[in-house]
Amino acid sequence: MAATLLDIAKKLNISIATVSRALNDRPGVGSDLRQRVLDTAIELGFVPNMAARSLVTSRTQTVGFVIHPFDHPFSSDPFYFPILMAIEVELVTHDYHIMLTSLNSDSPINLRMVDQSRVDGLILVGPNLNPQFVTSNITSGFPVVLVDNKPGHRKANTILCDDGGGAYEAATHLIGHGHTRIAHIGGPLDWISSRHRYAGYCAAMRDAGLEANCRAVHKESTTTATGEKAAAELLDSAEPPTAIFAANDSMALGAARAAAARGLTIPGDLALIGFDNISAAEHFSPPLTTIRIFKEQMGKLAARRILELINDPGMPPVETSVSTELVLRQSCGCA
Numbered sequence: 001m002a003a004t005l006l007d008i009a010k011k012l013n014i015s016i017a018t019v020s021r022a023l024n025d026r027p028g029v030g031s032d033l034r035q036r037v038l039d040t041a042i043e044l045g046f047v048p049n050m051a052a053r054s055l056v057t058s059r060t061q062t063v064g065f066v067i068h069p070f071d072h073p074f075s076s077d078p079f080y081f082p083i084l085m086a087i088e089v090e091l092v093t094h095d096y097h098i099m100l101t102s103l104n105s106d107s108p109i110n111l112r113m114v115d116q117s118r119v120d121g122l123i124l125v126g127p128n129l130n131p132q133f134v135t136s137n138i139t140s141g142f143p144v145v146l147v148d149n150k151p152g153h154r155k156a157n158t159i160l161c162d163d164g165g166g167a168y169e170a171a172t173h174l175i176g177h178g179h180t181r182i183a184h185i186g187g188p189l190d191w192i193s194s195r196h197r198y199a200g201y202c203a204a205m206r207d208a209g210l211e212a213n214c215r216a217v218h219k220e221s222t223t224t225a226t227g228e229k230a231a232a233e234l235l236d237s238a239e240p241p242t243a244i245f246a247a248n249d250s251m252a253l254g255a256a257r258a259a260a261a262r263g264l265t266i267p268g269d270l271a272l273i274g275f276d277n278i279s280a281a282e283h284f285s286p287p288l289t290t291i292r293i294f295k296e297q298m299g300k301l302a303a304r305r306i307l308e309l310i311n312d313p314g315m316p317p318v319e320t321s322v323s324t325e326l327v328l329r330q331s332c333g334c335a
Contacts, residue, residue, distance in 0.1 A: 003044035078278035086299025127191035143309035166291035166324035167200025185230035186247030227254025249274035287329035
């Protein structure tokens with residue numbers, strides 16, 4: 001049977017409260033005594049009981065992970081699932097765990113897991129969460145970190161990727177291939193990622209003297225179906241583009257479908273670049289040039305930040321942006 005706090009207290013002839021303070025690195029215990037407690041805990045094979053620890057520390061050792069519902073199994077999601085896994089790996093090293101929940105636009109603003117004190121902090125993920133829900137939580141004083149979301153001009157602890165920089169690099173690469181009629185397809189402009197990727201595309205066109213050629217179609221979501229619809233509108237126009245920069249890889253694959261339905265080849269008739277570097281991009285025919293997002297790094301940073309906030313809720317908000325990388329394959333015209 002594993003040793004208990006009482007066993008350690010008896011061994012050292014001190015109170016259980018003193019043992020608890022020493023094990024949880026709380027004030028009121030000298031460094032020598034703390035070390036004796038730790039050594040005795042190891043000697044006796046003490047294993048912390050999470051339920052008992054929560055009674056002492058008033059913590060649950062759990063973080064809520066909140067995301068908008070998916071139309072497909074979450075484990076098949078090429079973007080947010082790797083972020084979740086990276087968060088979990090980092091939290092587990094600190095004896096923390098994840099409680100996953102999904103919320104649609106009609107869900108209550110107040111989370112039951114927060115009201116019932118079942119989590120110590122929240123990680124809110126994705127641009128399509130209810131804005132009122134997001135704002136309510138980041139202004140509540142409760143530890144909250146946002147991933148791929150930023151509520152307007154409000155200050156918040158946010159983990160983003162360099163959407164604008166990645167988009168600028170993608171459009172500039174297409175310009176380098178000699179294209180002047182480059183169009184953009186993307187999601188809603190009230191999503192920060194869509195807004196920044198569109199801005200990066202526009203900046204690249206402007207810097208190349210092609211501002212008058214900017215053309216964009218924005219849809220309600222960034223799926224293969226909406227990518228196909230957006231590309232169809234452009235390809236059926238009087239002056240179709242010779243290249244498309246898509247806001248994500250799913251939309252890019254939809255654009256490829258639209259091109260194929262019109263007898264167009266990629267990259268011969270239409271050059272194509274996506275964003276996200278999902279696994280399907282590499283295996284597409286031809287392989288899709290895209291912008292890599294370091295999703296695992298975003299998850300690790302989110303986990304570390306929520307732990308910092310749990311330990312010090314008064315820390316000022318920090319916005320962190322993770323760099324991106326252009327991944328060259330054949331769809332843009334590169335050999």
